[in-house]
Amino acid sequence: MASQETAVTPKELDAGMMIRRALFLLLLIGVTYYYLGIDFKGLSHPKGMDQAQIARQIADGKSFTTRCIRPICYTQVANKMKAVDPADAPSFVDGIPDTYHAPLNPILNSIVLGMAKDTWEFEPNQRLYTPDVIITGVSMILLLASIGVSYLLISRIFDPRIGGVTALLMLMCESLWRYSQSGLPQMLMLFLFSFAVYFLYKAVENAQAGKPVFLWLGLTGGFMGLLALAHWMAVWPFLGLVLFAGFYFHPRGVQLLLLIGVFLLITIWWPFLNNQRYAGNPLGAGLYLFYTGNASTASEDSLMRDLEQTTGALDLNGLPSKVMVNGITQLSDLYNYMGAIVVAPLFFLALLHPFRRREIADFRWCIFAMWIFAVIGMTVYGLHPFGQEKTDPNNLHIIFLPVMAGYGLAFLSVLWNRLNLPLQIPIVRNGHFIIAIIISALPTLLLAPTRIAQAVQGDERLTKTQYPYYVPKLIVDYASMVKPNEAIVTDIPWAVAWYGNRAAIWLPKDKGQLDTLRDNGKLRGQPITGLLLSQYTLSASVTSVTYRSQMNYDWREYILLRPTLMFGKSEAQQRELQSLLLSNLAIKQSASTLDSVYLFMTENPIVPRENEATGTLSR
Numbered sequence: 001m002a003s004q005e006t007a008v009t010p011k012e013l014d015a016g017m018m019i020r021r022a023l024f025l026l027l028l029i030g031v032t033y034y035y036l037g038i039d040f041k042g043l044s045h046p047k048g049m050d051q052a053q054i055a056r057q058i059a060d061g062k063s064f065t066t067r068c069i070r071p072i073c074y075t076q077v078a079n080k081m082k083a084v085d086p087a088d089a090p091s092f093v094d095g096i097p098d099t100y101h102a103p104l105n106p107i108l109n110s111i112v113l114g115m116a117k118d119t120w121e122f123e124p125n126q127r128l129y130t131p132d133v134i135i136t137g138v139s140m141i142l143l144l145a146s147i148g149v150s151y152l153l154i155s156r157i158f159d160p161r162i163g164g165v166t167a168l169l170m171l172m173c174e175s176l177w178r179y180s181q182s183g184l185p186q187m188l189m190l191f192l193f194s195f196a197v198y199f200l201y202k203a204v205e206n207a208q209a210g211k212p213v214f215l216w217l218g219l220t221g222g223f224m225g226l227l228a229l230a231h232w233m234a235v236w237p238f239l240g241l242v243l244f245a246g247f248y249f250h251p252r253g254v255q256l257l258l259l260i261g262v263f264l265l266i267t268i269w270w271p272f273l274n275n276q277r278y279a280g281n282p283l284g285a286g287l288y289l290f291y292t293g294n295a296s297t298a299s300e301d302s303l304m305r306d307l308e309q310t311t312g313a314l315d316l317n318g319l320p321s322k323v324m325v326n327g328i329t330q331l332s333d334l335y336n337y338m339g340a341i342v343v344a345p346l347f348f349l350a351l352l353h354p355f356r357r358r359e360i361a362d363f364r365w366c367i368f369a370m371w372i373f374a375v376i377g378m379t380v381y382g383l384h385p386f387g388q389e390k391t392d393p394n395n396l397h398i399i400f401l402p403v404m405a406g407y408g409l410a411f412l413s414v415l416w417n418r419l420n421l422p423l424q425i426p427i428v429r430n431g432h433f434i435i436a437i438i439i440s441a442l443p444t445l446l447l448a449p450t451r452i453a454q455a456v457q458g459d460e461r462l463t464k465t466q467y468p469y470y471v472p473k474l475i476v477d478y479a480s481m482v483k484p485n486e487a488i489v490t491d492i493p494w495a496v497a498w499y500g501n502r503a504a505i506w507l508p509k510d511k512g513q514l515d516t517l518r519d520n521g522k523l524r525g526q527p528i529t530g531l532l533l534s535q536y537t538l539s540a541s542v543t544s545v546t547y548r549s550q551m552n553y554d555w556r557e558y559i560l561l562r563p564t565l566m567f568g569k570s571e572a573q574q575r576e577l578q579s580l581l582l583s584n585l586a587i588k589q590s591a592s593t594l595d596s597v598y599l600f601m602t603e604n605p606i607v608p609r610e611n612e613a614t615g616t617l618s619r
Contacts, residue, residue, distance in 0.1 A: 020164075028171060032140055034448070035177040038455045041466050042132045047393050048183020049470075049494040050101065052135055055109035056120065056498075057095055064103060064274060065095035067497035069487075069505045071307035071513060073100060073285045080280040092487040092503040092526040099275045099284025104229040105185035109135050122476045122499065127464040129472050129499060132183075139180035139187040146187065147171060149194040150402035154409075157201060157360055162409045165433045169405055172441040175339040175390070175398060182391045185230045186398055192230060193399040196223035200241070201363055207249055208359045214258060217249065221259040225266030232286060233394055236377030238263060240370035248362065289381060300382075302551050305506050307513040326379045330397075333386040337397035342439045344401055346408030353411055364407055371400050412436065468535045468597045472499040478532055478600045481591060486604075487521060488530035489514060489587075491537045502530075507537070510554040514586060529603040531587045533558055538599055557585055558601070562594055 043049050050068050057065045069092065077096050081088040090096040112134055113120075119130035147170045155163030170176060179186040196219075203216035224241065227234040242260060249255035275284035288303055330337065338344040351368060355361040374396040384392050409432075416432040423429045455463050465471050469492065479500025482488055486503075490496050493504035505528065508514050518528045537552060537559060545556035552559060561581055568574030582588045587601040 024164075024168070024171075027168075028144065031171060031177070032144070034452075035181060036133070036136060036140060038452055040128070040133070040136060040181060041464055042128060042470060042472065043135065043181070043183040043498075044178070044466055045182035045184050045391050045393065046492070046494045047101075048135075049498040051106045051185070052109060052131065052183050053494065053498040053501075054098055054101065054106040055113055055135075056131070056501075058106060058110035059114035059117070062095060064098055064106070066098040066100075067095040067501075067503045068493040069096055069503065070100065070285065070304040070493075071506060071508045071517070072288060072304050073098075073279075074505075074517075075307055076279045076285060080278060083280070089520055089524060091524065092505070092521055092528075093485050095503065097274065097278035099279040100286065102185070102229055102232050103270055103274070104226060105188050105231075108188065109138060112138055120501075122472060127473070135183055136181050139183075140177075142187040142191040143170075143176055143180050146190045146194045146402070149191070149198060150406075153194065153198045153201060154402065154406035156198075157363070157406060158410050161430075161433070162406055162413070165409055165437065166402055166406045168437060169341050169343070169440055170402060172437070172444060173339040173341055173401070174444045175336075176401075178391050179398065184391060184393050186391075186393075186395065188230045189227055189234065189396075190399050190402075192223050192227040193234075194402060196220050196227060197367070197403055199223065200366065201359070203249070204359045204363045204366070208362070213249055213255065217245070217255055217259050218262050221262030222266060225263040228263070228267045229270065231393075233374075233377050233381065233396055235267075237370035237374040237396065240373035241366065243373075244366040244369045248366070302509070305551075306509045307516060308509075322382070323379050326382055329385050330375060330378060330383055334397065336386040336390075337383075337392075337395055338404065339398060339401050340440065340443065341401060341405050343408030343412055343436045344404045346411050347404035350407040350411035353414060355410075367400065367403055367407075371397075371404075374400070409433070409436065470495050470499075470534075471597060474596065474598055475499040475532075478530070478591065478598065481600075481602050481604055481606070482530045483604070485525065486527055486529045488532055489517070489528055490530075490532040490534070492532070492534045495534075496532060507533075507555065509551070511586060518586070527603075529587070531558070531599075531601040533599045535597060538562075557581060558599060561590075562599065565594065 077090045147167050151163045151167040154166045199216045199219040203213040206213045224238045271282035276282050412432050479502045489505045491507045493506045496504035521527050568577050592600040
């Protein structure tokens, strides 16, 4: 084992320590500048943008509502409203109550966005949307604070050397920084979980010393409750904590009641105050997420786009295969889910090591129990393969990274010390730490020069946007063609709601459902007058819109519109083809050029305007 922390002496302020701290600070500043400045292209994840626009709604005094409207959520809210008043219906323009997301991350971001209301408008010469930078900055602050708390925790469990290396590994972990750029709540979760684990270890220490643990268990339950309010999936590791606490802490009934009571006191109000009130059940739209990926619904996208879907029409025929696939996915990609930190998986080998200090040995089993239940939750609700989704919103492995890396480093230290090496030489004594840091950081360090060169020398229109799916300038331009009391139907509603600040309805399952939504909007004076399709849909292959069973079959005319126009040998032929192709479309007037990354159709008059940039529209 590593040596225990020594008493405070003047040696702590010697030149070597001051140099190490200065280098760490410089590295921290440099890495933060790289990911927030050079490498940043705007929020990277759809659910991150979705939570961001909810935060802006809150800051604008519109409560916990969303302008990113999922058809199934619209139906859920509409059914609840009509049960009270048959003539009532949800609003497109003001946004419907959101019952999909956990509330804490949007509420936190709303506080910061509320202090910067003058940045909400997208300026003509902007490439990066300023609120993107603000939200990412908040996530990065939480990441850096989590590194500090993790350093204190690992130093307390083992020693400052292991704590310092853990902090350095976290600082060099690209996955953590990618999550901070996504808008997802993972960095808030990491921050809250770090505190919860720190207080939990204090409770384990006190239990071993025969001291009271009420305060520390209460704080643990409180932070685990806040963690659940950041992401409902965090209920799963809490179940593992309850299992451990039920056997470990005495008196069992009282301690367990305290832990669960504080947790419920913090979390239980939201399901009933918001979800039950607006959706008719405590789970809200989360009720449907259990079914995503099974044989009937195929994916979350297809489920959420279905205006008429109800739980009664869903079945669990595909659940066993889904669970098997998700379990295999987690096992095969576990290293990447844990941030590609080489020592983190060594935690599982550390379970076999007989640590001399009882609290260290016992605490690892608590971490393991929480992780096992987290894996069960991720298996049931799904986790994308790492290559498809590097910042999966359901990834809970990432919050276990610091404490597992700490145990992995401690176990590695034990093995290193048994190699009979000349440990009196500093570089040999710390060789295992150096190897762990190099292996973990090398992929990022090798790619950094190329990324920096591309960012500095490349086209800013591409290097400062999440091209081709999210180009804020174009989205704002198209959204400006739609009046504030009108709505847009689109395959990227989160981006249109966030950047365009318009009501954005996710492209429904078929034209019949679109007609239903359009009729509802007209009755309330909130017509749907725009349709925007991105490369998510436009890049679909021809074979994917051939059969009626395919999700985009009803939108094949829009998908094939521009490729078909290319067959026109002259401008006159193209206009003739366009007139023929648009005749049967619900929203007919094209407002985008053939080389634009988006297809935008509108019912409103188009004002001619000079082209602004490659791929922009003519208005």
